Amino acid sequence: MARIGVFVCWCGENIARHVDVEAVASGAATLPGVRTALSYKYMCSEPGQALIRRKIAEEGLDAVVVSACSPHMHLRTFRRAAEGAGVNPYRVEMANIREHCSWVHHDRGEATAKAADLVRMAVAKARLDRPLEPICVPVARRVMVVGGGVAGIQAALDVADAGHQVVLLEREPSIGGKMAGLSETFPTLDCSQCILTPRMVEAAQHPNITLHTYSEVEAVEGFVGNFRVTVRKRARYIDVDRCTGCGQCWNSCPSKKNPSEFDYRLGQRTAIYIPFPQAVPARPVIDKDACIKLTKGKCGLCAKRCEAQAVKFDDEDRLVVEEVGAVVVATGYRLYDPRTPAAADGISGYGEYGYGKYADVIDSLQFERLASASGPTAGEIRRPSDGAVPKSIVFVSCVGSRDPAKGLSYCSKVCCMYNAKHAMLYRHKVHDGAAHVFYMDVRAGGKNYDEFVRRAIEQDGARYHRGRVSKITEREGKLIVRGVDTLAGEAITVEADMVVLAAAIRPAEGVERLAQKLGVGYDAFGFLSESHPKLRPVETNAAGVFVCGACQGPKDIPESVAQASAAAAKVLALFSRDELSRDPEIASVNELTCAACFACERSCPYGAVERAELRNGRGEFLKRTARINPGLCMGCGTCVAVCPSKSVDLDGYSETQVYAMLKSLT
Amino acid sequence: MIEALRELARRLLAEERVRVVIGYGQSSPQGPVHPLFITRAEDAEQLVWNRQCFSNLTAYLTRKDVRALGPAAVVVKGCDERTITVLEKEAQLERERVFVVGMVCEGMGDPGLPKCQVCDRHRPRLADETLGEAVDREVPALERYAALEAFLARPAEQRMAYWQEELARCVKCYACRQVCPLCYCERCIVDKNRPAVIDTSATLKGNFAWHITRAFHLAGRCVACGECARVCPVGIDLTLLNQSLARAAEEAYGFRAGEDPRVEPLVGSWSPQDREDFIR
Amino acid sequence: MEILPTSGKALDAEVERAVAACYQCGKCSAGCPMAEAMDLLPNRLLRLVQLGRIDKAAAAEAPWLCVSCQTCTTRCPQSVDCAAVLDALRQIAVGRGLVPRRQQRTLLFQQAFLESIRRYGRVHEVELIGRFKTRALLGDLNVPLFFKDALLAPRLYRRGKLHLTGETVRDRDLVARIFARCRAEPETT
């Protein structure tokens, strides 16, 4: 039989005015299992807590009911007090007779009666409280950062500098991400590569950072503090350790006419290549579909030229397992493809703009390459079709963005800024060129952002037209752009030499698959979901998995970097402890009676339910069963509700307890 | 058709594609039709097929003893076959270990059972092999739920009175549970104590609790084979309860249990757009 | 597409609802083949409707210049059925006598067109052109047109493309009944 102490708080007048606390206490004293019941003016005060501790000692109490305010107010306080006197903190209950009673019921009779009921319920529950120990899981102080763009690099360096191991994963042959391909950055117009490349090198050389390029996440097991991530290292056909990056191989490769991914098909590369001169690591890969040796068996020139003998045509994908305590997702973005066939995954294309049909209709990342000193035109603005310098360029905003009819309803946030930047760069490079920008709204919120846009308009003479473009056609080498200026109230037609589409920002290819492996949610567009839009912006609902950068939503560089540092801070906070201790009020399965229908598995928001096998002492198979992973369970109890045989129960809110509370009211 | 069935059974057993064929048998031409388990090809001619093949044989697929025999073939009607999908979704069987023999069915009993009057699945669709020729008749949902409609036309007090009267007769024999192919729990919730969720006494209170539980546990799962009502010794029309849930599922979520193997089970999945007109 | 009421405030409400989603990107105007000829661009008509100034929108010439090519509807990012809105504006204009004088011809033509259908169930071109031109003539609207098409007639005729009498459906009363049942209710403004 439990030995419960009931402590009724007056909260000064707050409770006592409308509730006869003495009556409540004396009533409680008669309840089964209650050893002592008394009232005091301020239970949360130090003397009040002392009273509780003394009574626990005197009466040898093993459970405590404090009848006072909301548990959200003081449950912690009283748990600590009771624990101090040797009572298991999870055997402390509160009856909320203030917020839910004295403050809202002013008829003393009714209020007192209800208070008595609330205490009765709390006692009934306390009687059945099991002593619980907080769940402790050891933390592997090692983080995996998925994605080696500016966000991933930032997060990796922050954690590494703090002295923890980092595994940095990049799908492409080099880290650097989209930013490495940008020309100059708004609003300062400083050179993108000049900012980024030192950081790339730093990351590669950092003693605490292990780099896996040309690699992807294959599988994820485990939970916060203890993830086992299987990484697929794609065949590079180069022995990275032997290779010196001398360049003999790619200079000798006869297969030269392959579209360069890094230049978004505007430039060409050899079959054995480094994506761009400042690539990190400065080690080539072989494009197995373009390599003559690998496709036809002939050639092999690169191998002959390689003094380090680093070329290995028999290379294969390798799987490596990394044990980490946390994961930071920084997979970034891709641009919406205006050629998208009608209604592929609900998203359709812009046939009316002729992207992919007219060589001189390009997207904004392609323009970045044209404007970049390291680009295919060495920074001269020349149009793809004939290499001529365009005398007029039309920049079209919101291609895909803010276009529910095409399947994307959101604003891509950064296009307004880079459109202004593109117009500026173009005017700086081609003084007699006309830059037209079609926009719906100019969204330039941010430090020195609007000033930047004004500069493009006022000083650099970009011509802004408020309205969408309806159709782009081509005649005698000119692109005929039919748009509108709703401010002038006129439909206008511009004859342009080149058109740049500010295509929407979409999450990187395949991020949904990664999210599923990690148990992270994502929205209808594939952007990863943070656990709270305001208070937990870089955490996810998968404990130990954090997000930063454009994988969570369209972002510019400063925002991505800020978020990356935030994610790093969260990781460091996690790593500041040897063990994670978590609230033990979680679910558990009666594996003997479980029917293994896995309704719980389907309804668990945290993927905390595993399919397991029940075996006897001799390890012989008895039956299949659901099993809760205590590391993942957050204790919502949805599984309890859906279990047909009620083989799951939830500590702290057990079936027995709820029924007992109901019974106490009859 | 019978011959085709027997031939198929023979082949499956002979080629050892299955270890047991679960079908219908009849001790004497007039005798009652009963489930028949054949493990040897030569016994195949004991199989029968007529308008008395009421029971939903998929119920046996989850039985320990049957599973022990190895891969099974099961004879199903259009109405029964949906059970297979549900069971598969609930990890109670591996579809590839079951050979489903679909029988085109013109209705059971003479005259046909109520469910057969409104059947829109004379020809099984999910079977591995289907015997017999017939076309489907699309039955509008309204027609399928006509009986329920009629019952719901009565005022609430009358409905309550009806059930108090009906359920008072329940003797808690649990035949409804035994026969249900989807009641496969090893320990049924009624047998749970500490705490007892359901009052096990055959009182009105206990009976309400039981039948509410039985019906709701079939929410989004019941395939309307109607066996529970057919076997009830005191003749309580349990299909009314099952139907109310089935219709709600169809109206609110366009969901029919077992209809489409690609669709996730109704309970345990959700959509932000789910209706909530009743929530304030 | 849902069927709009044919007139009255109910129609106003429908039309306002139909344009609620418009965010004034102007793509309708940008693609409109008749934009140059319009006094108010489609996006402005929609804006007026959004502002509750339907009558002003209906009184414009633009709706009568619309060739119903559906380009606006097809390309609208917000899936506003712009072309249908212009249809509705025309109907409102007729119902409230707001059709601008210069556009009466279009109205006359379309009325003549419907008249022909109501009478015969099919269009009688010669009679249609005739009726339209004479009406236009009487209304003294752009008279020269009359002679212009009169010149065309023989060219058509020579190619056996002109049937002086057109086809007629068997049950002409049915057609009349259909028209009667579809007649616009009187304005309740």
Add this chain to the structure above:
Amino acid sequence: MEIGYYPGCALHGSSNDYETSVRACLSALDVGLKELDDWLCCGASAAHSLNHKLSVALPARNLALAERDGMAELLAPCPMCSGALLRAKAALHGDARLREEMGEIIELPVAGSAEVLNLVQIFERAGIERIRERAVRTLEDYRPACYYGCLLTRPPQTTRFDDCEQPRSMESLLSALGAEPVDWAFRTECCGAGMTVAREETVLELAHRILSDAAARGANCLVVACPMCHVNLDMKQADVARRFAVNHQMIVYYLSDLVGLALGLSPEALGVDRHFVVR
């Protein structure tokens, strides 16, 4: 195969050359046409401009007739007609109230079940491969500019035909028959035909643009699948010439004309001689 046929007023009026062409061409492909009995005018743009309810009722009546006579498919070579029929279908679909209301108005139950096909779709049904096999001559000396106009593909949610911005169906049919379609800018631009009679002057401008671009791209003929486009670009070419002082002399074929020629039919049999602009 036999298929329901809704000619519409134009094909029985000033565009009877189109009907001649369609009929001749399809019979050469053993596609029988069963004309919809006692069909009504679809109401064209006049109806949806002035009376929305009527613009549903008239086509609904025709759909009802098709259902009554058990026609599962209905060919409407005039995109204005097919457009009206399709719009009515869309409106009736999934709106029991409207179906009921219309049923009373048109005095026939209507479900809107009949499938409405345009001319290109019929050829696709007949099978481009089969047409190629039947072809007795190639169209190699034809460099057509395929002109879809507006209503053939728009609005896509009702027409559900080809890509409304970059359609290919006419090109692929004709190039299969040896023609060399040119790539040009005005394939889906509107010619303003809806306004030819009432607002001629604005329309000639559009027609001129279209003819000029086609010529500029080296097309030696235009191909249309719409009677109004044809009137506007063929008959009115003289007026265009007069107004803009440039005689395009651009022959405007119906799609069925070229297919028919490939199948060995004579221009006369196809009614090509009744066009205004001729070789």
Add this chain to the structure above:
Amino acid sequence: MSQNNGFDPKIIAYVCNWCTYLGADLAGTNRLEYPASVRIIRLPCTGRIDFHLIVKAFESGADAVLVSGCHPGDCHYTAGNFHARRRWTLFRALLDVLGIEMDRIHFTWISAAEGRKWQEVVTEITEKTKALGPYRAYRRICEGGA
């Protein structure tokens, strides 16, 4: 509030810990008065609230039941209330066919900020239940007799 006097309805409220319970707290902090008829049972999430709890409430003599949690999208556990919503939709259909008095079962979304809404809901439910009187039909069921 004394129509149907003498009868104080007994109302059981199952509420989630993160939204509605805090909403009720807020009502208290703002001293929003309402009838003392409701007994709150605090559960982590509406996802935990199954139909047995509703049946049990009536078995233990409740005249009405209130089930309340976070608004869709606000669930502390991201999806608990979505799961609950589906189950309730179905369960109501079953109760309806059984002739259970539907206006004795109430479902609401009440956020931590909606103290006012909590006050309104409890007041209304109490009035409604008073008007209906004690739930005799279910008492009869529990007494086992007709």
